[in-house]
Each structure stands twice: as C-alpha cells, then as structure tokens.
Amino acid sequence: MAKSNDARRNFIKSLGVLGAGMATGCISNHTTEKPYMPSRTPGAKYMGGFSAPPLNMVRCAFIGVGARGITHVRQLAEIEGVEVVAISDLYEDLVKVAEKECRENNSGRHQNIALFHGDHELWRKMLEEVKPDAVFISTPWRWHAPMAIAAMEAGAHAFLEVPLATTVEDIWKIIDTSEKTQKHCMMMENCNYGREELLFLNMCNQGVIGDILHGEAAYIHELRWQMEHENRGTGSWRTYKYAHRNGNLYPTHGLGPVSQYMNLVRTEDNFSRLVSFSSPAIGRKKYAEVNFDENHKWNKLEYKGGDINTSIIKTVLGKTILVQWDETSPRPYSRLNMIQGTKGILAGFPTRVSLEHGVEGITNDHHQWVQGDNLLAIYEKYEHPLYKRLGSLAAKRGGHGGMDFIMRFRIIECLRNGEPLDQNLYEGGFWSAVAPLSEASVSEGGTPQDFPDFTRGDWKKTERLKIIT
Incomplete structure (x- = not known):
C-alpha cells in the first residue's frame, strides 16, 4: 500500500510540474529561449536608415524575366536614369523578349545588354562580368537568398521579389551580408x-x-x-x-x-x-x-x-x-x-x-x-x-493599379539621390x-x-x- 501511495504522489507531483510548465509556457523551447541572434560581424554596420552614395545612372541587371521579372524590365527601362546592362534567365525565349522590350522603348540607353541563358549558374557569371549597380531578382523562392548574397558580394544593391527568404537562417545570412558589404537589400513589397x-x-x-x-x-x-x-x-x-x-x-x-x-x-x-x-x-x-x-x-x-x-x-x-x-x-x-x-x-x-x-x-x-x-x-x-506626384503617371504605366510603377520609380529615385529606401x-x-x-x-x-x-x-x-x- 505504501508503494502504491508513493506512486500516486509522484504521479500527482508530475502533473503539477507539467501544469506549471503549461501555465508559464515552458513546454516549448520557443518560449523559454530567445531565438538565435548572431553577433554583428566586425566592421559591419547597421542598415536602418542607410543611404548609399548617389548614382547618376543606375546600371541594372535582371535575374529571372518570366511572369513577374519581365514587368520589372519593361517599366525600369522606361525610367530616367536607368541603363539595362544584363538579363539572365534559364530560358532563351524569355531573355530575348526582355531584350526586345528594352530596345523598343526608344530611350537609347539600353544598347549593350549582356544576355545569359541556358544554365542554372550563369547568373553568377553575369555578376562577375557585368558588375551592375543593382540586381533585380524574380526567381523561385529558394534562389532569393543565394542570389541576393552573391549580388551584394559582387558590389551590387539587391532587389528581391517577395519573400526575402524562406528560412530564418537565410534571412540572417542576407542581413549579415548587407551589413558587411554596405549594400541595400530590399524586398520589393509593391502593395x-x-x-x-x-x-x-x-x-x-x-x-x-x-x-x-x-x-x-x-x-x-x-x-x-x-x-x-x-x-x-x-x-x-x-x-x-x-x-x-x-x-x-x-x-x-x-x-x-x-x-x-x-x-x-x-x-x-x-x-x-x-x-x-x-x-x-x-x-x-x-x-x-x-x-x-x-x-x-x-x-x-x-x-x-x-x-x-x-x-x-x-x-x-x-x-x-x-x-x-x-x-x-x-x-x-x-x-x-x-x-x-x-x-x-x-x-x-x-x-x-x-x-x-x-x-x-x-x-x-x-x-x-x-x-x-x-x-x-x-x-x-x-x-x-x-501619390499626388506620381499617381497619374503610375495609372498610365500600370502594374497592379500603378503601385508597381511607383515602387520602381522610388527605388531608382532613392539610388540616384543617395536617399534611404522606403522599405529597409x-x-x-x-x-x-x-x-x-x-x-x-x-x-x-x-x-x-x-x-x-x-x-x-x-x-x-x-x-x-x-x-x-
């Protein structure tokens, strides 16, 4: 009987510990331990409110010019102060369409566009050979982090379609690279x-x-x-x-x-x-x-x-x-x-x-x-x-009611003026x-x-x- 009572008391005691854990949220590591926060790399700087040196002409390259990427090419090619210098995609037909869009806008700025297609890794060659000022990335999500990191390490500002990355680990890698290279990395939230x-x-x-x-x-x-x-x-x-x-x-x-x-x-x-x-x-x-x-x-x-x-x-x-x-x-x-x-x-x-x-x-x-x-x-x-300044022009240019054009215009405006981006x-x-x-x-x-x-x-x-x- 004594052994049975001891077992019962131990069982009740264990329930008490479990209940206390549930009440204080201690069952999950997520509530008892702060998420991993790596130390800032020596020499790296916080990027909130960061302003890059102004660029008179923004030399833009594009990785991925399918459904979303072609719209970036089309509108950015029309904006004053942009020169399209390189286009990369797996598919040759998409690259050719994007090149044609640039040549047909009559700006005269997009004459020597380097074209890359047919291989998963050619975008790396593009970064090395062309050395663009800004890279616009519109690829499947798993490529966002490695492409943004490589672009910044190659000396370019990186602009990504949503999301910035799909894992917390990759978000940290992007942040560390941006802080180290002092290059913008903006997720383009058009809404x-x-x-x-x-x-x-x-x-x-x-x-x-x-x-x-x-x-x-x-x-x-x-x-x-x-x-x-x-x-x-x-x-x-x-x-x-x-x-x-x-x-x-x-x-x-x-x-x-x-x-x-x-x-x-x-x-x-x-x-x-x-x-x-x-x-x-x-x-x-x-x-x-x-x-x-x-x-x-x-x-x-x-x-x-x-x-x-x-x-x-x-x-x-x-x-x-x-x-x-x-x-x-x-x-x-x-x-x-x-x-x-x-x-x-x-x-x-x-x-x-x-x-x-x-x-x-x-x-x-x-x-x-x-x-x-x-x-x-x-x-x-x-x-x-x-919107008072750009709304009418944006409505003519289109893109989800004009929001896309305003976003793209502001990116170039900030880069040319050396101002902080609207989204950090x-x-x-x-x-x-x-x-x-x-x-x-x-x-x-x-x-x-x-x-x-x-x-x-x-x-x-x-x-x-x-x-x-």
Whole structure:
C-alpha cells in the first residue's frame, strides 16, 4: 500500500510540474529561449536608415524575366536614369523578349545588354562580368537568398521579389551580408505603394485614428489555376511548396502596409511573437482530382499545407495583427488592409473609413462607413503626397493599379539621390519571417514563436518612415 501511495504522489507531483510548465509556457523551447541572434560581424554596420552614395545612372541587371521579372524590365527601362546592362534567365525565349522590350522603348540607353541563358549558374557569371549597380531578382523562392548574397558580394544593391527568404537562417545570412558589404537589400513589397495603402499611411501618421491598437492583413487570392503550369511557370514550383509546407507562406502583401501604419521595426515598437493555425488541406487535392488525370504528378502529391492559415502577431507594445493566407478557396480577392485606432478605423476591400465623431458633411459618428463616392472628400484631404506626384503617371504605366510603377520609380529615385529606401532590409526580414515561424507554430499545435531581432536592438534608432513628397 505504501508503494502504491508513493506512486500516486509522484504521479500527482508530475502533473503539477507539467501544469506549471503549461501555465508559464515552458513546454516549448520557443518560449523559454530567445531565438538565435548572431553577433554583428566586425566592421559591419547597421542598415536602418542607410543611404548609399548617389548614382547618376543606375546600371541594372535582371535575374529571372518570366511572369513577374519581365514587368520589372519593361517599366525600369522606361525610367530616367536607368541603363539595362544584363538579363539572365534559364530560358532563351524569355531573355530575348526582355531584350526586345528594352530596345523598343526608344530611350537609347539600353544598347549593350549582356544576355545569359541556358544554365542554372550563369547568373553568377553575369555578376562577375557585368558588375551592375543593382540586381533585380524574380526567381523561385529558394534562389532569393543565394542570389541576393552573391549580388551584394559582387558590389551590387539587391532587389528581391517577395519573400526575402524562406528560412530564418537565410534571412540572417542576407542581413549579415548587407551589413558587411554596405549594400541595400530590399524586398520589393509593391502593395506598400497602392493608393489606398498610401492614403492610410498618411492618415495614421497624422494621428487621424488616434493611438493604433490592431491591424488585419491578408493575401486571399484564389490561384489554383497556377497548377496548370506543369513544367514551367509559377505553378510548376509553387505547387510543391503549398503541398509540403503548412503555415502562412505568403504574408507580406497584407502585412507590409499594416506594419508601416504601425511604425514597426522603427523608433518605438517591433514584432515580438506569433501564434498560427491552419485549416485542413482539402482544396488543392480536390482540384487536382477534378482537373488532372489520376496518374498526373499533382494527384500523387500528399497535400499537407492547410487551405487557410490564420496567424496572430503580438508586438513589443502589445498591439495585435491578424494575418491570413488563402490561395485555394473560391472567394473574392482581399488583403483585408484594416487598421484600428482609438479614434477610428480604416479598412480595405472595399475602401472604408469610420471616425469616432464622423466625417464632416457625410456621417455623424462611427456607426457608419464613409465609402464609395463619399471617399472623395477623404482623398482630397489626406491623399499621400507621393501619390499626388506620381499617381497619374503610375495609372498610365500600370502594374497592379500603378503601385508597381511607383515602387520602381522610388527605388531608382532613392539610388540616384543617395536617399534611404522606403522599405529597409530589416522590414523585409521581419515580414518574411512570418512564414517559417508560422510553420513552426502550426507544427507545435499553435505554440507561440518569438521573432528574432534582426536589428540586434537597433530598431529603436531607426526613424519613422517619412512622408515622401
């Protein structure tokens, strides 16, 4: 009997220890240990607010000129102060199309374009031989980190399609290389330059909605049709990502703007931790069964990535951000784009504004939305100066409603003037880190994951993003 009582007491004691661990969050290493933060390399410098020496002419090279990359070539070739000096892609036909785009824009600046195609490693030869000032990278995600690192080590500024990288380890490698070489590395989040996003940024900076409490961001975009890209194109490689990885794999389009509304990674607040959950993985498997032969490679995949992922981010100051991702479900496009303050709310899709005491001449209080034609008064009062300057030209040039052109124009403008970029190295790192951190949280049943501090504490020194005129 004594032995039985001892066993019972030990069992109850073990439950107490387990309960205490659950209460304090000590079950997961992610909550008891701070994420790995390597020391800054001797001689390396923090890149927040970094300004590179001005370039009168920006000699641009491109790696990857398929669906997204060709649009970078087309618009950048039109911008004053750009010379296209090199184009690299696996496929000769894509390189030839990009070259033709440059020669047909009548600027006279793109006469000696070096062309590289047919090999996975020729982009390295391009960097060595051409020595461009800036490299624009639009390739499958796994190539982002090695290409950006090599570009900076070759003396070029690197500009990447989203995400910056797919692992925390690679984000650190990019950051260390940028700090060591003193070269920009910007993840090109085009959604930060949308008219609605610029409007909300201006209103937040002016304190129109008071103290900011909460944001909601998303990338909800049904893209199952990309699975038709069986051997070449976006779906030929992304389909494997969506099948094998389970988390929020594409967070930055919604999160980038909301992060800048909140002034994160700058001055007073930053990302702290994240929890994440995914729905069952059903939609792509059913889509494959209906649209492809039963022996097709898409029907032989084991689909593990949930159709919908919902993550919640907590900031250092306790603000919250809901981040959703869904490229599978049949539903209208949305990035949510919501920001809540103590004096009102700004929301997107469709664009809506509600302020505590109403909007003069339109609403009397916060129980009604200002939307549709009534938004003209809001735009007249709070239109972002950058959009006032470039909006008409951007609308003519196109690219997701003009946001692409404004982003590209600003990159070149900053490089030519020797000004800090609108999106710094560390912002791209934090926004991209949501993907691997959400995967870890999902795999551990929603356990909180701490964000590494990619700035090594220096985010407090970085000024608020200025209102660009």
